[in-house]
Every structure is written in structure tokens, then in C-alpha cells.
Amino acid sequence: MAISSTDIPTLRERFQALLSVAESITSCREPQELFRRLAGELQRVVSFDRIGLLLYDAERGVTQAQVLEPANAAPGPAEVRVGDTPFGWVIESQQPLIVADTAAETRWPEAITRIRESGVVSMCLLPLTTARTRIGALAFGRRKPMTYAGDEVEFMGEVAKLVAMAVENAMAFEKIAQLKNKLAEERLYLES
Numbered sequence: 001m002a003i004s005s006t007d008i009p010t011l012r013e014r015f016q017a018l019l020s021v022a023e024s025i026t027s028c029r030e031p032q033e034l035f036r037r038l039a040g041e042l043q044r045v046v047s048f049d050r051i052g053l054l055l056y057d058a059e060r061g062v063t064q065a066q067v068l069e070p071a072n073a074a075p076g077p078a079e080v081r082v083g084d085t086p087f088g089w090v091i092e093s094q095q096p097l098i099v100a101d102t103a104a105e106t107r108w109p110e111a112i113t114r115i116r117e118s119g120v121v122s123m124c125l126l127p128l129t130t131a132r133t134r135i136g137a138l139a140f141g142r143r144k145p146m147t148y149a150g151d152e153v154e155f156m157g158e159v160a161k162l163v164a165m166a167v168e169n170a171m172a173f174e175k176i177a178q179l180k181n182k183l184a185e186e187r188l189y190l191e192s
Contacts, residue, residue, distance in 0.1 A: 014155055017045040021159060025166040029173045034166055039068040042163075046156055050120055050141035054080075054087050055167070056134055063087050063136055085111040090125045090137045096153055097125040101145035115141070124148045126156055128164035135164045 021041045028034035039051055054063040062079040082088030086108050090097050099105050102116050102123065115123065120141030128135035138160045148156070 014045065018155075018158060018162070021045060022162050025162065026169065028166060028170050030170060034170045035066050035068055038163065038166075042068075042159065045159060046140060046152075047142070048140040049143045050118065050139075052139040052141070053128075053163070053167070054136045054139065056082065056091050056128075056136040058134065063091075080111075084108060086115075086123075086125055087111075087137045087139070090127050091134055094127045094129060094134075096127070096157060097123075098148050098153065099123050100147045103145075119143055122146045122148075124153060124156060126153075126160040128160055128167060130164050130168045132168070135167050138163055 021044070024041045025034060025037055028037055035053065038053070042048075042051060051068045053066040053068055055066065056063050057079075060079075061083070062081055063085075064079055080087070082091060086097055086099070086105075089108075099112075100122050102112050102121055105112050118141075121143055122145050123139060123141045126138045126140075128138055138156075140156065
């Protein structure tokens, strides 16, 4: 595919924005810090009205939702079974899911009803996966019906890869901190 001279600034801007997102989010050590930072950073590179992160718990077959933007949004259900949901489909298929108008989507009636009630009319869901595991899904929502262009979805996929690595790192640091605390408690117990 040939790149015209008018596309070069757009590609350059996207590349710079992607680098900025990578620098910012990969330095986060705690999941909550990462979640706070993600919305602001991603708003610079992707247009959305609402964004969410669904963390996948494979052992229990559920996702845990983190609403990233708007910050004052009412949280959805704490956990959702992945079985018959668009998020489950994305996690299992490892493919992006684009819904141009949730009013026309019929595959997941219960989940789509909840999504519409939150004000989302169109959405793009992307798998969050690293070389080691399936982290979950990243959800971008808009308040009006619209399609996502192929190059926009491809770019959002690159963003999702960075987010997946950052989430995996933050979760690993959190687990290490928990183990350190547990070892410190056991050490105190053994010393007394």
C-alpha cells in the first residue's frame, strides 16, 4: 500500500502518540495507578466517550470490569461470566469485535442491553494478550453509531498490545508486593 504525503503526518503523529503511551503506562507498578493513567493517555490517541478494561480470571471464567473513563461512571457488575458475552467472544477468539450500532446487535441480548444502558451506542473490543496469558479485553465505546476504520482498529490493536504488557507488569508487581508482605508476616511470626 502506497502512503501519500498527506498520510505521513498522521502516521508520524500516531507513532509519537504510541511511544508516549508506551513510556507512560509501562512505568506503572500498581494496577490502580495504571488504570488511572490509561484513560488520559489513550484519549490522546483514540477517540472514545467511554473506555473500560475487563480483566480475565480464567480459573473462575469471569471478567472483572474497570471503568476507566468517564471517571464518574457508575460501575457495572463487579464480575461477569464470560460465556455468552461480547467480551467472552473477544477473549476466546482473540479477534477484535466492532459493533457499529448496539441497537442492531442481536448475539448477546443481556450484555448488549447493559452496554446500551451505560450510554454506549457503538464499540470496539480488543483482546488483551501477552506471550504468557490472556489478560482480558479493552473496550472503547462511543455515544453515537459509527464504524471503526480498518486502520483505526489496527492502531487500536497496537495500543491494546501495550496495554496488555503494562497490565501484566502491574499485576506481577502487585503479586510480588503481596508475597513480600506475606513473607514479612511469616518472618515476624517465626521470630516471635
